[in-house]
Amino acid sequence: MSEGHSEVSRRRLFQGAAGGVAVGALAAGGAAWGIWPEQAVAADRDQIDLTTSHPFYDAAHPAGIATPPQRYAIYMTFDLVDGSLVTDLQSLLARWTAAIAQLMRGRPIGQVQPTRVDAVGGDSGEAMGLDPASLTVTVGLGPGIFDRRFGLSDKKPPLLADLPALPSDRLAKETTGGDLSLQVCSDDPQVAYHAVRNLARMVRDTAHTRWAVLGFGRASAGQGQETPRNLFGFKDGTRNLRTPAEFDKHVWVRDGWMAGGTYQIARKIQMNLEIWDADMVSDQENIFGRSKLDGAPLSGGKEMTTPDFTAKGKDGKTKIPVLSHIALAAHENNDGIQILRRGYNYTDGINQYGQLDAGLLFVCYQNDPAHFVTLQTKLGASDLMNEYIQHIGSGIFAVPPAPRTGHYIGEQLFA
Amino acid sequence: MSRHTARRAAVATLTAGMAVALAACGSSSNGGSTDGSAPSKASSSSKGGVTQVDITLTGGDSDACSVDTKTAAAGPITFNITNKNSTAITEVELQSDQRILGEKENLAPGLAPVKFTLTLTGGTYQIYCPGAKQELQDFKVTGSAPASTGGTASSLLGHGVKGYAKYVTTNVQAMQSAVGKLVAAIDDGNLAEAKKQYALARPFYEKIESDVDGFVLPGYKPTDNAGNLDYLIDMRESNLDPKVGWHGFHAIEKDLWQGGKITPHTKTLAAELKTNVGKLVGLTKTLHYKPEDLANGAAGLLEEVQTEKIRGTEEKYSHLDLVDFNANVEGAQQAFAFLKPGLSKIDPGLTTNIAKQFTAVENKLNLYRDAKIPGGFVYWTPALRAKDASTLSQTVQGLQDPLSKVGEKVATAQ
Numbered sequence: 001m002s003e004g005h006s007e008v009s010r011r012r013l014f015q016g017a018a019g020g021v022a023v024g025a026l027a028a029g030g031a032a033w034g035i036w037p038e039q040a041v042a043a044d045r046d047q048i049d050l051t052t053s054h055p056f057y058d059a060a061h062p063a064g065i066a067t068p069p070q071r072y073a074i075y076m077t078f079d080l081v082d083g084s085l086v087t088d089l090q091s092l093l094a095r096w097t098a099a100i101a102q103l104m105r106g107r108p109i110g111q112v113q114p115t116r117v118d119a120v121g122g123d124s125g126e127a128m129g130l131d132p133a134s135l136t137v138t139v140g141l142g143p144g145i146f147d148r149r150f151g152l153s154d155k156k157p158p159l160l161a162d163l164p165a166l167p168s169d170r171l172a173k174e175t176t177g178g179d180l181s182l183q184v185c186s187d188d189p190q191v192a193y194h195a196v197r198n199l200a201r202m203v204r205d206t207a208h209t210r211w212a213v214l215g216f217g218r219a220s221a222g223q224g225q226e227t228p229r230n231l232f233g234f235k236d237g238t239r240n241l242r243t244p245a246e247f248d249k250h251v252w253v254r255d256g257w258m259a260g261g262t263y264q265i266a267r268k269i270q271m272n273l274e275i276w277d278a279d280m281v282s283d284q285e286n287i288f289g290r291s292k293l294d295g296a297p298l299s300g301g302k303e304m305t306t307p308d309f310t311a312k313g314k315d316g317k318t319k320i321p322v323l324s325h326i327a328l329a330a331h332e333n334n335d336g337i338q339i340l341r342r343g344y345n346y347t348d349g350i351n352q353y354g355q356l357d358a359g360l361l362f363v364c365y366q367n368d369p370a371h372f373v374t375l376q377t378k379l380g381a382s383d384l385m386n387e388y389i390q391h392i393g394s395g396i397f398a399v400p401p402a403p404r405t406g407h408y409i410g411e412q413l414f415a
Numbered sequence: 416m417s418r419h420t421a422r423r424a425a426v427a428t429l430t431a432g433m434a435v436a437l438a439a440c441g442s443s444s445n446g447g448s449t450d451g452s453a454p455s456k457a458s459s460s461s462k463g464g465v466t467q468v469d470i471t472l473t474g475g476d477s478d479a480c481s482v483d484t485k486t487a488a489a490g491p492i493t494f495n496i497t498n499k500n501s502t503a504i505t506e507v508e509l510q511s512d513q514r515i516l517g518e519k520e521n522l523a524p525g526l527a528p529v530k531f532t533l534t535l536t537g538g539t540y541q542i543y544c545p546g547a548k549q550e551l552q553d554f555k556v557t558g559s560a561p562a563s564t565g566g567t568a569s570s571l572l573g574h575g576v577k578g579y580a581k582y583v584t585t586n587v588q589a590m591q592s593a594v595g596k597l598v599a600a601i602d603d604g605n606l607a608e609a610k611k612q613y614a615l616a617r618p619f620y621e622k623i624e625s626d627v628d629g630f631v632l633p634g635y636k637p638t639d640n641a642g643n644l645d646y647l648i649d650m651r652e653s654n655l656d657p658k659v660g661w662h663g664f665h666a667i668e669k670d671l672w673q674g675g676k677i678t679p680h681t682k683t684l685a686a687e688l689k690t691n692v693g694k695l696v697g698l699t700k701t702l703h704y705k706p707e708d709l710a711n712g713a714a715g716l717l718e719e720v721q722t723e724k725i726r727g728t729e730e731k732y733s734h735l736d737l738v739d740f741n742a743n744v745e746g747a748q749q750a751f752a753f754l755k756p757g758l759s760k761i762d763p764g765l766t767t768n769i770a771k772q773f774t775a776v777e778n779k780l781n782l783y784r785d786a787k788i789p790g791g792f793v794y795w796t797p798a799l800r801a802k803d804a805s806t807l808s809q810t811v812q813g814l815q816d817p818l819s820k821v822g823e824k825v826a827t828a829q
Contacts, residue, residue: 094526095523098502102502107503109505110545111545115550116513117823120819120823205768205813205816208813405524406499
């Protein structure tokens with residue numbers, strides 16, 4: 001993956017989480033691969049340059065996956081309307097692709113002020129004057145695209161299928177599934193919202209909105225970023241995938257028309273925040289298997305120290321409880337399985353019981369959805385955390401490879 | 416367009432009258448330039464007697480719209496458009512003094528080339544590529560060509576607006592008769608019959624309400640609701656002007672359904688309604704329309720569906736919202752039908768898509784038909800809304816969006 005290039009500043013804004021040191025011409029996220037994790041804790045690189053524009057066309061992989069997670073996200077899924085033709089889908093993908101290219105460069109997708117007096121605007125306008133803000137838009141194709149409707153079943157990515165029912169699932173129909181997904185991420189929430197709004201608008205006669213989650217804060221780290229915290233107050237994603245070699249091994253599909261793409265799984269995970277807050281922090285730490293403050297594994301060391309799942313305390317039990325979240329999810333205990341986590345904290349306000357309605361929009365990428373299924377089957381059955389969370393939404397999508405200039409996302413389907 | 420906002424199609428057209436439609440022949444150009452565009456061929460190529468003009472869209476740091484020849488002989492001309500890699504340019508039009516003669520939209524890199532063909536006579540036209548670094552380029556046609564058969568877009572649109580004017584007056588006359596039956600039932604104190612006649616009278620108004628919305632009676636200020644015919648006939652309880660009070664259909668609706676009886680006040684309301692509908696009959700005869708009025712009116716009717724009917728706020732007591740919903744859609748469909756012959760000359764793709772979307776909405780609405788209920792549709796109850804409003808609304812939205820683009824296509828310059 002190539003780095004986002006900085007378009008020389010009209011307005012340049014650096015925000016360091018700890019009053020960060022400005023790094024001159026080096027754009028945010030400009031850390032070289034490989035220096036992580038040794039310098040990460042000492043050098044906080046969580047800085048934002050709103051002028052950053054990530055590449056879209058001709059990239060090795062689709063944007064918004066290996067891209068260092070931006071601060072905000074909107075995730076939305078769509079259903080193609082009854083009676084849509086394969087040409088409608090083709091036109092939708094081609095038009096979305098061109099529009100995404102405009103948006104990621106911080107440009108409008110049409111006239112905000114139309115030339116003709118009787119015209120509606122081509123772009124809704126609320127991103128005027130705003131920088132690209134590292135916007136990425138990632139398009140996913142759901143299993144429904146490959147059913148009988150469009151005659152595309154022979155192009156179906158071999159591992160794309162609806163997820164099986166998993167332990168502890170409490171999925172609601174209204175937050176599950178979809179024929180298409182958009183993962184829109186940006187360092188400016190208005191830039192992200194403008195993008196998803198206009199992309200939804202331009203296909204209203206072809207695709208209906210199905211469900212959406214607004215992520216207000218990133219809950220996963222990419223290369224060069226300090227590990228952020230989820231709404232349980234814990235660092236999330238300490239052992240996330242970071243190097244190109246790890247992505248090649250675990251994330252990118254290698255063969256067929258999907259080569260260079262990946263599989264996206266989204267889960268809307270509601271957190272019982274009031275109940276969590278009433279739990280002792282020592283118990284919370286046992287649930288995660290990490291210390292709350294610095295994120296170090298309970299087996300000792302610092303955040304980045306490899307957990308020792310066999311180390312025992314004086315009581316003869318493992319220091320990291322066997323049913324803790326990290327013990328169940330660790331690749332050491334799952335035949336080496338790893339997935340890229342790219343989640344965001346979300347809130348839907350207050351629920352009907354007067355409780356905070358919030359949680360984690362968990363988005364993960366892997367070259368085999370079965371890897372997620374294996375991990376979640378185990379977590380759903382045994383995770384100590386299950387007392388405090390419910391998986392209420394779910395979706396699975398194939399993410400095609402990045403488009404080449406002059407082409408569009410998913411064009412291989414129609415060849 | 417919500418009630419009581421400035422844009423009022425009917426008011427505007429009372430004075431403006433019908434615009435004179437220009438034929439699609441050449442006219443002098445006051446805009447555009449040929450500077451800085453791609454090199455032109457010495458002369459255009461021809462295929463089967465049809466001149467071929469190739470337009471190529473390219474992207475990069477600035478998007479460009481290159482035309483391979485800037486002149487052509489009068490006669491049929493095909494414009495072939497290829498979007499090589501422009502993300503900013505999504506449409507190409509051929510204009511004559513800002514009037515669209517032909518166009519292609521939804522152009523995106525990677526899709527197959529598209530084309531449109533026009534018969535052009537001598538003059539200077541403009542190729543318009545919104546989003547390009549140079550948006551307007553002159554295109555010169557030499558010689559002369561006979562007008563194409565079947566009429567030009569402008570003449571067809573001119574014919575269409577006259578047809579629509581007749582549709583409105585006929586519809587309003589039918590409303591007068593239906594309201595007469597409603598008033599008779601109320602005067603008889605026959606509650607069941609009054610409810611039935613109410614349901615039968617409503618659609619006539621809902622088909623044309625965008626033409627009446629904001630209509631001001633002679634001698635009243637635009638801000639005075641006492642002279643606003645739409646207010647007097649169709650105002651809902653939620654939007655009352657306390658100075659003027661509540662009149663019209665919905666005041667009667669509340670008496671019949673919530674009150675459950677006909678009072679002397681109901682009879683007063685009914686008599687007023689009859690008077691006001693009589694005034695409407697007279698006034699609609701004086702209305703003239705421009706093509707964009709029909710387009711904006713149709714879009715306005717769908718906006719009524721989305722803001723009121725879908726939420727069940729129009730027929731709060733009778734739950735007859737789907738009757739009104741269907742009438743709004745029918746009214747929009749009529750306006751579109753009168754624009755269709757002209758619009759399909761300008762933008763056949765958009766015309767086809769809108770026709771398809773109307774069918775989709777009709778098919779959805781047909782699921783709610785029930786001949787046993789006055790008005791012909793099931794009641795739009797809170798329970799049914801909770802279940803079905805989202806799908807229904809999104810289907811209407813699928814129609815509303817392409818329909819909202821018609822106004823600029825059919826608007827005629829002078």
